[in-house]
Amino acid sequence: MTAVARDFVRTFSNVLFAVSLFAIWAVLTLLGVVIDQNQDPQEYFGAYPVPLARAILRLGFDNVYHSPWYIGIIGLILLSLTVCTFKRVIPARLPPLRPVKVDKIPLNASFEVAGVESSVRQRVEAFFARHGWQVRKRTFDGTEWTFADRHNWARRGVLVAHVGFVIIAAGTTIYWARGFAGETAILTGQTVTPSQTSASLTLHDFNYRIQPIATKSGIVYQPIDYVSHVTAIGRDGIPHRATIRVNHPIDVDGTFFYQASYGFAMRFTVTHDGVPVADLSSRQLEEGQGLSLPQSARSVQYAQFVPTIDKLTGMPSADPRINRPGVVLNVFDGDQPLGTTLLPLGQRLDLGQGFSIVPRQYTLYSGIQYRYDPGVPLVGIGAFVLLAGLCISLYLLPARLFVQVSPGPAGCTVGVAAMTVKGYEMFEQPFSELIEEMKKGE
Amino acid sequence: MQHAPMSIDQVLMVIALSCYVVGALILILYFFSREEWQKNLGAPLVVAGCVAQFAQLIARFELTGIWPLLNLYGSLSLFSAMSVAIFSAFAFRYRLWFAGGFVVALAAIFLAYGNTWNEGTLPPVPSLQSYWAKIHVPIVVTSYAAFLVASVLGALYLIKYYGERLTAGRAQTLRAATPEGTSVAFTVREDASVRVKSDTPAIDAAVQAGSPTAAWLSSLPSLAQLDVMIYRVVAVGLPLLTIGIITGAWWAKEAWGAYWQWDPKETAALTLWIFYAMYMHLHTRNAWRGPRSAWLAVIGLPLMTFVYLGVNVVIGNHSLHSYKT
Ligand code: HEM
Numbered sequence: 001m002t003a004v005a006r007d008f009v010r011t012f013s014n015v016l017f018a019v020s021l022f023a024i025w026a027v028l029t030l031l032g033v034v035i036d037q038n039q040d041p042q043e044y045f046g047a048y049p050v051p052l053a054r055a056i057l058r059l060g061f062d063n064v065y066h067s068p069w070y071i072g073i074i075g076l077i078l079l080s081l082t083v084c085t086f087k088r089v090i091p092a093r094l095p096p097l098r099p100v101k102v103d104k105i106p107l108n109a110s111f112e113v114a115g116v117e118s119s120v121r122q123r124v125e126a127f128f129a130r131h132g133w134q135v136r137k138r139t140f141d142g143t144e145w146t147f148a149d150r151h152n153w154a155r156r157g158v159l160v161a162h163v164g165f166v167i168i169a170a171g172t173t174i175y176w177a178r179g180f181a182g183e184t185a186i187l188t189g190q191t192v193t194p195s196q197t198s199a200s201l202t203l204h205d206f207n208y209r210i211q212p213i214a215t216k217s218g219i220v221y222q223p224i225d226y227v228s229h230v231t232a233i234g235r236d237g238i239p240h241r242a243t244i245r246v247n248h249p250i251d252v253d254g255t256f257f258y259q260a261s262y263g264f265a266m267r268f269t270v271t272h273d274g275v276p277v278a279d280l281s282s283r284q285l286e287e288g289q290g291l292s293l294p295q296s297a298r299s300v301q302y303a304q305f306v307p308t309i310d311k312l313t314g315m316p317s318a319d320p321r322i323n324r325p326g327v328v329l330n331v332f333d334g335d336q337p338l339g340t341t342l343l344p345l346g347q348r349l350d351l352g353q354g355f356s357i358v359p360r361q362y363t364l365y366s367g368i369q370y371r372y373d374p375g376v377p378l379v380g381i382g383a384f385v386l387l388a389g390l391c392i393s394l395y396l397l398p399a400r401l402f403v404q405v406s407p408g409p410a411g412c413t414v415g416v417a418a419m420t421v422k423g424y425e426m427f428e429q430p431f432s433e434l435i436e437e438m439k440k441g442e
Numbered sequence: 443m444q445h446a447p448m449s450i451d452q453v454l455m456v457i458a459l460s461c462y463v464v465g466a467l468i469l470i471l472y473f474f475s476r477e478e479w480q481k482n483l484g485a486p487l488v489v490a491g492c493v494a495q496f497a498q499l500i501a502r503f504e505l506t507g508i509w510p511l512l513n514l515y516g517s518l519s520l521f522s523a524m525s526v527a528i529f530s531a532f533a534f535r536y537r538l539w540f541a542g543g544f545v546v547a548l549a550a551i552f553l554a555y556g557n558t559w560n561e562g563t564l565p566p567v568p569s570l571q572s573y574w575a576k577i578h579v580p581i582v583v584t585s586y587a588a589f590l591v592a593s594v595l596g597a598l599y600l601i602k603y604y605g606e607r608l609t610a611g612r613a614q615t616l617r618a619a620t621p622e623g624t625s626v627a628f629t630v631r632e633d634a635s636v637r638v639k640s641d642t643p644a645i646d647a648a649v650q651a652g653s654p655t656a657a658w659l660s661s662l663p664s665l666a667q668l669d670v671m672i673y674r675v676v677a678v679g680l681p682l683l684t685i686g687i688i689t690g691a692w693w694a695k696e697a698w699g700a701y702w703q704w705d706p707k708e709t710a711a712l713t714l715w716i717f718y719a720m721y722m723h724l725h726t727r728n729a730w731r732g733p734r735s736a737w738l739a740v741i742g743l744p745l746m747t748f749v750y751l752g753v754n755v756v757i758g759n760h761s762l763h764s765y766k767t
Contacts, residue, residue, distance in 0.1 A: 019723050026716040033710045033753060065704045181700065215561040223567050246568035247697045258699040259568075369699045379701065383688045390684055394677040394722070423731055425666035426673070 012080045013087035021077050028073060032064040078169055085162055093155045093421060097147050099140045100402050105417035107424045109435045112410040120412040121146065121405045127441055131434070133401070146403040155421060157392030164386025171378030181371040185286055186228075187265050187363050194370050199252035204229040206262055206366040210320050221320050226259050228366040244368065254372060261367030263287050264305035266327060266359055273354045284363060290330075293355050297334045300357055304328040309344055316342065327359045399427055414438075451505060454498035455519075455557070461491030462526070462550035470543030476661060481539045488546050489530055495523035495553075506563040511579040512570050514754060518556025520580060521750070522549035524587035528678065532591065536663070536671060544594045555751075574693035582686035582711070588679030589718070589746045592672050596739030599668040602642065603733050605659040610644035641665045669732055672739045673725055680718045687711055710749040717745055 001009070011017050035056060036043065044053040044062060060067035102108050113120050125135050125146055133148035184194045186203040193200040209225040228244045234252040242250045249258040263286060270280040270291065280291050290301035306316040308323040317323075326344040330337060331351060343349050348358045399420040405412050416435065420427045448456070465487035472480035499519060502510040510516040529545040532538055566575070640646050641664050648656030663671070690708065691701035702708060721738045724730035 015723055015727060019720050022716050022720045026713050029709050029713045033706045213564055217561060220564060222564055224565060226568050247572045256699060371699045387684050390681050394681060423728060426670050
């Protein structure tokens, strides 16, 4: 092995190095909690001093979880985990049976027992076997050793946990390679075939239920239910009636469709010098969409649907149920905003240059999210493997006893040393109890 | 002005809070003066408060028919009840009641704060109408409670550890038991009874010399025992947090379409998970067991509080998990 390869292996098999990677991973993860993610650059300049905002944007901390730093650190962790598992964990956790200097091990005991060596050895072995220890004997340089192991199989718990982590990483990678996701809005009565999917969905109707509830800080309009009734056609070409509601997605050929949002599409009548502009008046706009007026720099954006305009104030009410509906319109001349208006349905707004607009009729649409993720079963299996490994490692304490019987003043001296995978403190009490019992048994 | 009579859940809440406040005061007294009657009075009070809290949550569920853990009020209520329950289990097993005052005081503070979020009864929004709510929330909250208990034990470790260093009068770094380092091990020799060698020799010497502070310090469990207790509590919290994240991901898959969305609450929980995974890994190193891992357990409390409350209350409006409406 070259010096560089040796250094690489030494560094990547060092637990403290791995933990440092964990620390960086934790800090990057926390950054994404503290810094609002995926916002417009102006948002960061508004929220932070300019140098900090610039740093956030340059370093990709506005989308930290998909930044090279984040993906890189997880890659390094996986690399370190692999190297460490082979170079350190397996040799350390699954040590071969070998002799030790009993009194050099911090957890040790020795006591005198009457009897000849072979019978004492037999009694010692029988004692351990009775207490559920796995007893093995070996001879090294003519000296006989007895080894007693507890929960030996559980030494592999760490490996199980580590493998679980790798399986999760593999499952996530499969989604990146082969999965897809998206969102589509389906107007009542409309049929859509979301891109990448083989399914077509027709929305028959969308219902939502909102309940006003008096709380200590005033009325809260609590959403209770969002339901889409659809007909779905998959690869088999057979139409299926289905209901999509929150927490109850439907599965069409392995792609899941979820109830995500809803909104109100609007049909406007646009007139120029009193004559309807047919092309613009036939369109249905979703919130956020706009119309450009022909032969003019002017445009109008349908910013938002307002379910209820307060009678007294003429302003949008907090009540999301439809009572006196209206729309918020933004008017532009080129890039220049000319103004914003709250316009009740059926009322006319003069846009200048001979144009005017009337919001006519709304249609509910259902926002459906869809996702195809062939990695899910693997991620699920990985999570359970990781959990199993974690529980094995944390709740079982594999320990090995090294027993040597040698001739002593009263017959034989029994020397016992103990090692565990979690140091000595954890085993002090059970060890002292075991030794007490051994001595009592003699 | 006439007040409406209190409902049963409100009465139980008042009982729980009162038991905690009085119990915490008595147990803090017990921490310093170690009179048996203080423990005999404080411990039952604390257990009574905990029972009243669980009864309160059940009563609320019965009265409203709405799972009570879907807002910060209910969730903090379960959190404080679980902190006290986990602590009590350890206190009975390891005779830890002397530390109970601090855990219960913290639990009472969290509970009192939770009460400020009591908005009355709100039916759950669609995404929260899931059986996963009944599984995921209690598990995560219980893991947070374990981390609270671990931090108090970590603080006790540090009190004893720095007490030893101060008593020794020298800036000597005590090392946990290692084959190479100073040993906390015991050695059983012929005719000697089994004994655990003390890991605070300076305190022991000062006790012999009649120092009351040292006598008090020596009444805390040994450093090795405290270290093991912290490990055991974290070993309750970390698997629970893992299960919490897994069930959360499962729920998210049903509700929002993706098991992981990098939502602030999810990522905050992931940070906490990484932090305690670091603790577990460092604890496998001889040099990191003891004071360093105790410090980690202590730092876990502010981190957990941020993950739990900071994200909901401060940055909550950008989170799918926000309790704000
Ligand atoms: C950079 C990646 C990682 C490396 C290099 C690494 C390395 C190690 C090492 C060296 C040990 C101690 C083995 C011993 O001393 O006998 C260990 C223990 C352990 N590791 Fe990892 N590990 C990594 C990531 C993970 C992850 C992601 C998990 C997920 C849960 C995990 C779970 C565990 C558990 C449960 C233990 C046992 C702790 C105990 O016995 O107290 N490790 N790891």
